[in-house]
Amino acid sequence: MYLVTIIPGKPSRHNINHTLRRLVQQLLPFWEGVYYLRTARYTLGRTIFAVLIPAVCDTEGAHQLSGFASHSHTYFCRQCLLPIQEIHNLDPEKWMMRDWNKHRQLAFEWKEAPMARRNTIYQENGLRWSELLDLPYWDPIRFTVIDDMHLGYLGLFETHLREIWKIDDKKNGGNGLHPDTKDQKKISNASLRNSLKPKSGSSPRHVISKDLLEEIRADMKRTVLPNWIQPPPSEWGTSASGKLSADEYKVICSISLVITLIRVWGYENDEGVESRRFKMLENFLDLVHSMHVLFFCETSQKSRAYYKSHILKYLRGVLELYPDFTLKPNHHHAVHIVTDLETMGPGHARSTPVFERINHSLQQLNTNRRLGKLMYS
Numbered sequence: 001m002y003l004v005t006i007i008p009g010k011p012s013r014h015n016i017n018h019t020l021r022r023l024v025q026q027l028l029p030f031w032e033g034v035y036y037l038r039t040a041r042y043t044l045g046r047t048i049f050a051v052l053i054p055a056v057c058d059t060e061g062a063h064q065l066s067g068f069a070s071h072s073h074t075y076f077c078r079q080c081l082l083p084i085q086e087i088h089n090l091d092p093e094k095w096m097m098r099d100w101n102k103h104r105q106l107a108f109e110w111k112e113a114p115m116a117r118r119n120t121i122y123q124e125n126g127l128r129w130s131e132l133l134d135l136p137y138w139d140p141i142r143f144t145v146i147d148d149m150h151l152g153y154l155g156l157f158e159t160h161l162r163e164i165w166k167i168d169d170k171k172n173g174g175n176g177l178h179p180d181t182k183d184q185k186k187i188s189n190a191s192l193r194n195s196l197k198p199k200s201g202s203s204p205r206h207v208i209s210k211d212l213l214e215e216i217r218a219d220m221k222r223t224v225l226p227n228w229i230q231p232p233p234s235e236w237g238t239s240a241s242g243k244l245s246a247d248e249y250k251v252i253c254s255i256s257l258v259i260t261l262i263r264v265w266g267y268e269n270d271e272g273v274e275s276r277r278f279k280m281l282e283n284f285l286d287l288v289h290s291m292h293v294l295f296f297c298e299t300s301q302k303s304r305a306y307y308k309s310h311i312l313k314y315l316r317g318v319l320e321l322y323p324d325f326t327l328k329p330n331h332h333h334a335v336h337i338v339t340d341l342e343t344m345g346p347g348h349a350r351s352t353p354v355f356e357r358i359n360h361s362l363q364q365l366n367t368n369r370r371l372g373k374l375m376y377s
Helices: 013-032 059-066 100-112 115-125 148-164 189-195 210-222 246-265 273-294 301-321 329-344 353-363
Strands: 002-006 034-036 046-048 055-057 144-146 372-376
Touching: 013 034, 013 059, 055 059, 059 144, 059 148, 059 329, 100 115, 144 148, 144 329, 148 246, 148 273, 148 329, 210 246, 246 273, 273 301, 273 329, 301 329
Parallel strands: 055 144
Antiparallel strands: 002 372, 034 046
């Protein structure tokens, strides 16, 4: 018999602890061991041990579950204390890492403090109490893992298409810069990022736009995909096609765009738009390389080093090519994923699409806006 609890809506902030408390109460005895008088394989009984490692979520869910601040907080990262104002710092060696013992101490202070003091601890340290900390072995810094699918396909790929390159099927192509950005080569990257303030009403020229979309869609019609790959909507990039799924972003970015952009942008001149577009292509291919390695079914020191070098090269290229774009927390987390690969192994063993499908099915159930439980046998 299975017990499924349907909770309409998502609990806000630390209110998730009310749900976590029941889970922790069931897990705690298994840390010392629970003795069963008889099991299928051991007729004389067996002591069972169990632990919770890891917790795999998207960024928002991971931070709420483990007691970290939101992605917009000053201390937005679950692994280090880099302020969000310094998110363009791409030197991991200079990032101050969080400490488990100090985290537990501050979280316990938050739990015992009055509301005013709680707000101070949260603002100063970017954390709050999570019921999971009652598990004596639980390390929220190491055991909280951001799912590769949300970070990669629904994070980095989607951000590059929708926010860096933009998508507009009604405009002609541009170079991704604001109309008032002139002679970029004569201005240093640092000074350009500091001085470039888009004027009111100005917007970056769309890269994925009418003319390029026509080329991409024409190539998609000529491309024969393996039967285990579901092709994306033929009219993707329009409001009529709706929101793309993670698999659709994967196919578009790692197959369709690679084929077309190499054909259209794969040459370099000394001057002009072609040179910039060639660099944009190289930058995008660094992201594709990174995502390809991230989703390997195995990991090694060599593959992790390859991933790290390409993701850092990609992020530095974004700052150089699109000086008015601000990196997202997902870009920062993409560097930390190297640690997750080392400690938790490749992502396919903890991939979440199956759970997303279950969540979708549960959301379709009619609960008449009432709290309750559904019993399945």
